[in-house]
Amino acid sequence: xxxxVESAHHDVAxxxxxxxxxxxxxxxxxxxxxxxxxxxxxxHADAPSNNTYVVRETGQEVxxxxxxxxxxxxxxxxxxxxxxxxxxxxxxxxxGVGNARVRHSLLGRMEEEFSDLxxxxxxxxxxxxxLSAGILPLLAAGHVAEGGRRVMVFDRFCHFSMAYMKPVCxxxxxxxxxxxxxxxxxxxxxxxxxxxxxxxxxxxxxxxxAALEGLLELQNRYGLFLxxxxxxxxxxxxxxxxxxxxxxxxxxxxxxxxxxSLNKGFGTGGGIAMLGQRRxxxxxxxxxxxxAWSQNMEIPVVGASLASIKIHRSSELGxxxxxxxxxIDYFDRILPTRFAGNGLPIRIIDVAxxxxxxxxxxxxxxxxFYNSAVFFPIVARGEGGIRVMLRAxxxxxxxxxxxxxxxxILASL
Amino acid sequence: xxxxVESAHHDVAxxxxxxxxxxxxxxxxxxxxxxxxxxxxxxHADAPSNNTYVVRETGQEVxxxxxxxxxxxxxxxxxxxxxxxxxxxxxxxxxGVGNARVRHSLLGRMEEEFSDLxxxxxxxxxxxxxLSAGILPLLAAGHVAEGGRRVMVFDRFCHFSMAYMKPVCxxxxxxxxxxxxxxxxxxxxxxxxxxxxxxxxxxxxxxxxAALEGLLELQNRYGLFLxxxxxxxxxxxxxxxxxxxxxxxxxxxxxxxxxxSLNKGFGTGGGIAMLGQRRxxxxxxxxxxxxAWSQNMEIPVVGASLASIKIHRSSELGxxxxxxxxxIDYFDRILPTRFAGNGLPIRIIDVAxxxxxxxxxxxxxxxxFYNSAVFFPIVARGEGGIRVMLRAxxxxxxxxxxxxxxxxILASL
Numbered sequence: 084x085x086x087x088v089e090s091a092h093h094d095v096a097x098x099x100x101x102x103x104x105x106x107x108x109x110x111x112x113x114x115x116x117x118x119x120x121x122x123x124x125x126x127h128a129d130a131p132s133n134n135t136y137v138v139r140e141t142g143q144e145v146x147x148x149x150x151x152x153x154x155x156x157x158x159x160x161x162x163x164x165x166x167x168x169x170x171x172x173x174x175x176x177x178x179g180v181g182n183a184r185v186r187h188s189l190l191g192r193m194e195e196e197f198s199d200l201x202x203x204x205x206x207x208x209x210x211x212x213x214l215s216a217g218i219l220p221l222l223a224a225g226h227v228a229e230g231g232r233r234v235m236v237f238d239r240f241c242h243f244s245m246a247y248m249k250p251v252c253x254x255x256x257x258x259x260x261x262x263x264x265x266x267x268x269x270x271x272x273x274x275x276x277x278x279x280x281x282x283x284x285x286x287x288x289x290x291x292x293a294a295l296e297g298l299l300e301l302q303n304r305y306g307l308f309l310x311x312x313x314x315x316x317x318x319x320x321x322x323x324x325x326x327x328x329x330x331x332x333x334x335x336x337x338x339x340x341x342x343x344s345l346n347k348g349f350g351t352g353g354g355i356a357m358l359g360q361r362r363x364x365x366x367x368x369x370x371x372x373x374x375a376w377s378q379n380m381e382i383p384v385v386g387a388s389l390a391s392i393k394i395h396r397s398s399e400l401g402x403x404x405x406x407x408x409x410x411i412d413y414f415d416r417i418l419p420t421r422f423a424g425n426g427l428p429i430r431i432i433d434v435a436x437x438x439x440x441x442x443x444x445x446x447x448x449x450x451x452f453y454n455s456a457v458f459f460p461i462v463a464r465g466e467g468g469i470r471v472m473l474r475a476x477x478x479x480x481x482x483x484x485x486x487x488x489x490x491x492i493l494a495s496l
Numbered sequence: 497x498x499x500x501v502e503s504a505h506h507d508v509a510x511x512x513x514x515x516x517x518x519x520x521x522x523x524x525x526x527x528x529x530x531x532x533x534x535x536x537x538x539x540h541a542d543a544p545s546n547n548t549y550v551v552r553e554t555g556q557e558v559x560x561x562x563x564x565x566x567x568x569x570x571x572x573x574x575x576x577x578x579x580x581x582x583x584x585x586x587x588x589x590x591x592g593v594g595n596a597r598v599r600h601s602l603l604g605r606m607e608e609e610f611s612d613l614x615x616x617x618x619x620x621x622x623x624x625x626x627l628s629a630g631i632l633p634l635l636a637a638g639h640v641a642e643g644g645r646r647v648m649v650f651d652r653f654c655h656f657s658m659a660y661m662k663p664v665c666x667x668x669x670x671x672x673x674x675x676x677x678x679x680x681x682x683x684x685x686x687x688x689x690x691x692x693x694x695x696x697x698x699x700x701x702x703x704x705x706a707a708l709e710g711l712l713e714l715q716n717r718y719g720l721f722l723x724x725x726x727x728x729x730x731x732x733x734x735x736x737x738x739x740x741x742x743x744x745x746x747x748x749x750x751x752x753x754x755x756x757s758l759n760k761g762f763g764t765g766g767g768i769a770m771l772g773q774r775r776x777x778x779x780x781x782x783x784x785x786x787x788a789w790s791q792n793m794e795i796p797v798v799g800a801s802l803a804s805i806k807i808h809r810s811s812e813l814g815x816x817x818x819x820x821x822x823x824i825d826y827f828d829r830i831l832p833t834r835f836a837g838n839g840l841p842i843r844i845i846d847v848a849x850x851x852x853x854x855x856x857x858x859x860x861x862x863x864x865f866y867n868s869a870v871f872f873p874i875v876a877r878g879e880g881g882i883r884v885m886l887r888a889x890x891x892x893x894x895x896x897x898x899x900x901x902x903x904x905i906l907a908s909l
Contacts, residue, residue, distance in 0.1 A: 173543075
């Protein structure tokens with residue numbers, strides 16, 4: 084027999100087809116709290132450089148191995164100067180008007196320079212996740228590409244910022260989740276439905292990358308729409324830092340959209356969408372939810388981005404990319420892991436489970452290394468790992484020191 | 497008989513309970529395109545001050561009457577200096593690590609100063625809409641306040657950034673939309689369901705405000721959770737600029753959350769949530785979607801915000817608020833409209849329909865005034881209006897000039 088309260092609780096439970104908050108919290112909040120109790124998360128820090136965090140709470144200094152400032156552009160003197168110059172030149176933080184109506188000239192110039200740099204029609208947004216939140220439901224509703232509504236297939240490992248929008252997309256068309264890089268499943272869907280869109284990362288935030296060649300074949304054969312978040316390879320891959328996906332496409336097709344955050348390798352903030360058609364930008368400004376609301380990159384972030392674009396056009400970008408690549412190669416040589424050799428900066432060191440991941444991160448912290456323990460829902464339930472994010476600014480000595488430390492710790496567990 | 501293509505189209509249409517993109521685009525895209533053809537939207541501009549836009553495309557100079565820089569703090573020399581100082585002091589755009597793990601000390605200091613300023617536990621977010629997108633589904637799922645899942649009732653006029661999340665909330669619990677400020681409906685819902693949350697604006701972006709007194713009675717009587725977006729009154733209402741809603745609450749209850757954008761009256765960027773409990777902040781950092789992902793206010797925006805907080809603590813805030821209030825009173829005296837006398841800066845001048853709104857905005861533009869024509873879905877289908885946003889920096893002469901112009905135009909239509 085259920086009590087009244089229980090039955091009332093049952094009455095108001097939604098269908099939870101695309102999310103199950105109760106389960107997520109039940110499984111991972113204990114691990115978060117354990118990490119918090121051991122002062123591994125919810126920290127405040129100063130950062131004399133990208134390599135060093137000085138924890139405000141304890142004064143401890145640690146070497147950062149969990150920052151996505153892959154090229155160190157977030158602290159590049161010219162990027163900082165670009166932000167300062169834009170503030171001093173415009174004397175404003177922003178126009179204070181909706182994007183669809185009036186945009187600051189400097190923002191317009193930045194979009195033009197991005198378009199030229201990456202060979203695509205580029206639209207800026209306040210964040211990469213705001214761009215996805217705005218565009219994906221319109222894609223499902225059939226207003227981004229020809230032919231009407233599209234069945235949406237999300238890769239199981241695609242970033243949360245896209246998976247989060249499944250219920251909104253499902254208002255417009257059927258939503259499915261496929262296994263990681265499952266081209267057979269995708270081909271079946273393309274045969275079954277007249278129009279399909281696939282939502283994925285270019286370079287995945289947990290390592291690995293999209294099966295681009297096979298995906299392009301499906302696009303050619305069936306008109307499959309490809310939507311990629313390539314935040315983790317922007318700036319670090321491609322002659323002009325256009326990222327892993329864009330660098331492999333001869334040109335942008337109207338059936339492809341790439342979004343990327345500018346707060347990772349690129350070093351500033353906000354996000355961009357690379358599009359195959361110019362006219363869709365105005366359309367997004369009118370109808371794409373968070374893209375249309377009165378929010379966009381603030382002037383200092385625009386100024387910093389213009390400076391970073393300039394670095395992307397110079398030989399310095401290649402130098403930084405090669406430095407990063409040498410560090411990735413060195414790491415892969417001395418500690419081969421699952422994604423070794425893929426040229427991307429994210430590596431996962433598997434440990435037995437979530438609490439073991441926290442234990443390992445705590446032991447690393449004691450030895451002066453700051454890493455993130457990863458657990459559900461970032462990895463599968465019951466699993467755990469240490470995420471390593473390599474950067475151009477690390478020295479071989481620092482990497483070797485970290486590898487020694489973690490091997491010792493893992494051997495002693 | 498339907499053709500194959502039609503039936504395939506039918507097959508893939510979602511339920512569209514909470515959004516209908518086709519209808520929205522069908523009704524309002526023609527008006528947007530008309531406004532675009534007449535060069536009233538999708539403009540780029542420089543702004544020598546908040547009063548003047550110089551349109552890049554045409555060189556035309558217009559007086560802005562559609563900016564939410566209500567107090568002009570976005571161009572305040574001390575705010576700009578605050579952004580520059582933070583950049584020069586920290587030498588970085590941001591830490592490049594997830595919020596839940598490490599936050600920059602300066603961001604931590606800003607949150608502490610906000611908490612002290614507004615008498616609430618304050619959490620920062622990359623935008624106000626990201627805060628709502630993260631918090632609302634957890635509220636529906638019953639993880640924000642005691643007692644479990646809550647039925648969600650959205651005010652019909654609440655901002656798009658909250659209404660956009662209805663399908664995500666509906667995964668967790670039933671979602672309803674009520675008429676604007678309909679306290680009777682809300683009381684019925686409180687009687688029918690054990691736990692209800694009401695989602696509304698404090699000051700509405702189309703003018704008007706929440707029925708706070710009645711809502712607080714329902715909270716006392718039934719434990720109704722109140723979630724407000726008070727972006728359009730932050731800084732401009734309250735002794736410390738705490739906004740219309742916070743200024744009327746003796747203290748923050750664990751059953752109330754107020755979010756607000758910092759890019760309007762406050763003059764910087766990003767957003768804040770005012771909370772009644774400290775412990776929920778860490779919880780949001782772990783589980784609240786866009787709040788938990790690796791995005792937050794960039795360092796120059798944090799620096800600008802610290803400077804704006806300082807102004808909020810000085811007598812200058814009151815002076816700017818009074819200037820704005822004098823302009824609002826003056827406007828209401830010479831052109832009384834629906835919300836005259838409510839002390840808020842947004843006014844709507846009704847016109848016959850959407851295309852008439854564009855015509856009126858075009859005629860105003862010719863006379864040197866930049867206003868926004870508003871139409872569906874901002875107002876009801878078939879309706880149209882001119883939105884006026886008053887600011888402290890406007891002079892009485894400028895306001896009188898605008899009122900003369902629009903009266904002449906409306907008389908001639």
